[in-house]
Amino acid sequence: MNRLIPIATACTLAMGAALPSHAQEADTVVATVGDTAITLGHVAAYRASLGEQVNQMPAQQLYDAVLDQLISMAVLADGREVGEVEQIFIDNERRSQLARAAVLDLQEQPVEDAEVQAAYEEMFGDFESSxxxxxxxxxxxxxxxxxxxxxxxxxxxxxxxxxxxxxxxxxxxxxxxxxxxxxxxxxxxxxxxxxxxxxxxxxxxxxxxxxxxxxxxxxxxxTEAPSLDEVRDELAQQVLSERITNEIETRREAADITIAEDAVDPSVINDPSILAR
Structure with missing residues (x-):
């Protein structure tokens, strides 16, 4: 077993099972590796990446395991320069996170009743009974x-x-x-x-x-068209989906996008040597 696990567990126990509410913030430092700080936000983000597969683990065990993993990652990354290949993955992950945040911003904007009504009329306005x-x-x-x-x-x-x-x-x-x-x-x-x-x-x-x-x-x-209330939730999700699609299309139209046609053979996407060090 990784000898860092007892250390991580000891740190956790020292902090106590229940921290004061004011300490439960994303920037709360839960461990350090040299000059590298590991925060509660890092722990929570890594746990979120694990999905539902760890839902049955006790919270203490899961916290300890995630923190231990982050410490192991930190000691391996310490002093290592970001190479060309690593930077490619970092670039993709950064764009992915920022794009996800943009989508969440759009989803958090409330769906107005008028939008749902308009979606209902578009879907069922020409409904013909059969x-x-x-x-x-x-x-x-x-x-x-x-x-x-x-x-x-x-x-x-x-x-x-x-x-x-x-x-x-x-x-x-x-x-x-x-x-x-x-x-x-x-x-x-x-x-x-x-x-x-x-x-x-x-x-x-x-x-x-x-x-x-x-x-x-x-x-x-x-056959009869469903009432607005019967499909309200479905239509609200449709409005959100269209909102995101429209935002992407608007931004693509405004952006200066150039695609290098015939620059590469598409089959090269399956060639792992492209990312060879």
Whole structure:
């Protein structure tokens, strides 16, 4: 085990399990390595980079492990000059952090009701109601089997029971129920039959590429646009997303961007020797 771990643990215990609230600041120095200060902000940022994989660790254990890692990093980095390759990674990370901060600034700006209303009207302003169907079916291999099932239904047999006993389709175990669907969602012959049926009517035998169907129309309804409240959160997220996209496009248009066309072979992106020391 790294011999720095007991030292880090000792420092932590010396500070106490619960620091005064005024000390819980990002610039609070929690350790030093020579002239290098490791702050609570460094600890918190490194912990954030670990994501959810460490959520189950006790806070003390996690704190100790993160601090120990930061100390190890500091002693390895001490006195080392930033080389060309290292600077490339540092540049990318710096830009990434600053871009993330810019995005957070945009996300923290409140979404106004008028923006949500405008997004709702754009999405659903031209909404046209259309029919939906709720149907069940029994799928069998031959027309004769389908005709026999229709005869049984006409004599009072239960549709769901016949479906469970006879249907070869995946909906058989659930009594043949297909749920709600709209025009064009089923194969043409099936779709046409359903659209011409009355509620509770039986149709068939209807042939499709899957076999022969006996169909029961359970119910119909007209689709309706969701209310504003039902989609408010979704629309607010859309407004935020568009806000970020628009900001990026605005800044790109204002920036002096030059791309060196045909300057490199794109396949070189997969060549690790580009970053060879």
């Amino acid at each position: 029919p939906e169907f709720n149907a069940s079916h029994i799928l069998v291999e031959t027309e004769e089997e389908a005709a026999d099932l229709i005869a049984q239904l006409e004599d009072g047999a239960d549709f769901a029971t016949l479906a469970r006993e006879n249907s070869t389709g995946p909906s058989g175990p659930s009594g043949g129920e297909l749920g709600w669907f709209g025009p064009g969602q089923m194969v043409p012959a099936f779709d046409q039959a359903v659209q011409e049926m009355d509620v509770n009517a039986i149709a068939g035998p209807v042939q499709t590429q899957f076999g022969w169907h006996v169909i029961k129309l359970n119910d119909t309804r007209q």
